[in-house]
Amino acid sequence: MQLTILGCYAATPRTFTNPTSQVLEINNRLFLIDCGEGTQVQLRKNKVKFSAINHIFISHLHGDHFYGLIGLISTFNLLSRNNPLTVYGPVGIKEIIKLQLKLSNSWPQYDLQFVELSSNQSEVIFEDDKVLVKTIPLKHRVYTNGFLFQEKTKERKLNIDKVQEYEVEKCYYQNIKNGKDITLEDGRIIANAELTFDPPSPKSYAFCSDTMYNESIIPIINEVDVLYHETTFLDSEEHLAEKTMHSTAKEAARIAKQANVKQLVLGHYSTRYDSIELFKQEAQTVFENVLLADDGAEFQF
Structure with missing residues (x-):
C-alpha cells in the first residue's frame, strides 16, 4: 500500500504548498482522493500516470478540495482518454462540473460518471474483487465524507x-x-x-479531512492500518478549530488512540505556523506512531 501526498495544506495554494489531494495505491488499484487546485501539476511532478486514475473521491465541496477537478477532467480529454472515469462526491458535484463543461463546450469524449452522496450513514460506494471503499461521515461546515479503503483478503x-x-x-x-x-x-x-x-493480512486506509473532533467515526475506522486525519490547528488554537469545525493535532491523536489504529498521518495544516513539526510533537503526547504528510511525500505501508 502506497500513499503519495500531492497537497496537504489548508485553504489556499501558495508558492511551496498545495491544497488537499493524494493518491492511494492499494492491491494494484489506484485512487485519487480530493483534487485541490494544482493537482494535475502535482501528479506530473510525482510521475503518476494520468491513465491509471479511473476513480476520484471528493470529500466535500469546499474549493481547496475540488477546484482542480474540472482542469483534470479537461486535460484527460485533451490527452484523448478512452477509459471511463467515475467521480464520487456530495450531491452537487455533477451539476458543478457539467455546467463548466457545458459553458466551455468541452464535454469529454470518454465516459464520465458521477456517484453523488447524501447519506449520513457509512455506506459502500465502490467494490471490486480486490478493494472495497466505504464512506466515513464527518462533521464539517458542509456535508462531508471521509473514505475507508479496505483490501480484500487474498487467496491462500x-x-x-x-x-x-x-x-x-x-x-x-x-x-x-x-x-x-x-x-x-x-x-x-x-x-x-x-x-x-495464510495470505498476508489485508490492509486498510482511512482518509478523514475535513472534520471537527468526532468520536462517532471510531467504530468505522477501528484498527485500520493507516489513518490520515486533518490537523488544521494546534491545541493553542482549539477555539478556532471549534469555530471552523476543524481539528487540532491533539484531537486527531485522541481519535487514533481510541480507534487503536496502527499509524496516524497528519495533514491539512494551517499555514499560520512556522513548522509542521509542531503538529507531530503535539500529537505524540497522546499517540506515538505519527507521520507528517507533506507535499510530494510518499509512504509505503
Missing part, C-alpha cells in the same frame, strides 16, 4: 512441499488456494491448513 498461498508430498494434481491447486480441503484417492481428507500458508 500453496505449500508446494506438502502439495507434492501428497501428490495432489495441479488441477486442484486453485481449489486449495480458495481454502478447500482435498480428498485423496485413498479416501484421506487433507485439511487446507496443512496444504497452504
Whole structure:
C-alpha cells in the first residue's frame, strides 16, 4: 500500500504548498482522493500516470478540495482518454462540473460518471474483487465524507512441499488456494491448513479531512492500518478549530488512540505556523506512531 501526498495544506495554494489531494495505491488499484487546485501539476511532478486514475473521491465541496477537478477532467480529454472515469462526491458535484463543461463546450469524449452522496450513514460506494471503499461521515461546515479503503483478503498461498508430498494434481491447486480441503484417492481428507500458508493480512486506509473532533467515526475506522486525519490547528488554537469545525493535532491523536489504529498521518495544516513539526510533537503526547504528510511525500505501508 502506497500513499503519495500531492497537497496537504489548508485553504489556499501558495508558492511551496498545495491544497488537499493524494493518491492511494492499494492491491494494484489506484485512487485519487480530493483534487485541490494544482493537482494535475502535482501528479506530473510525482510521475503518476494520468491513465491509471479511473476513480476520484471528493470529500466535500469546499474549493481547496475540488477546484482542480474540472482542469483534470479537461486535460484527460485533451490527452484523448478512452477509459471511463467515475467521480464520487456530495450531491452537487455533477451539476458543478457539467455546467463548466457545458459553458466551455468541452464535454469529454470518454465516459464520465458521477456517484453523488447524501447519506449520513457509512455506506459502500465502490467494490471490486480486490478493494472495497466505504464512506466515513464527518462533521464539517458542509456535508462531508471521509473514505475507508479496505483490501480484500487474498487467496491462500500453496505449500508446494506438502502439495507434492501428497501428490495432489495441479488441477486442484486453485481449489486449495480458495481454502478447500482435498480428498485423496485413498479416501484421506487433507485439511487446507496443512496444504497452504495464510495470505498476508489485508490492509486498510482511512482518509478523514475535513472534520471537527468526532468520536462517532471510531467504530468505522477501528484498527485500520493507516489513518490520515486533518490537523488544521494546534491545541493553542482549539477555539478556532471549534469555530471552523476543524481539528487540532491533539484531537486527531485522541481519535487514533481510541480507534487503536496502527499509524496516524497528519495533514491539512494551517499555514499560520512556522513548522509542521509542531503538529507531530503535539500529537505524540497522546499517540506515538505519527507521520507528517507533506507535499510530494510518499509512504509505503
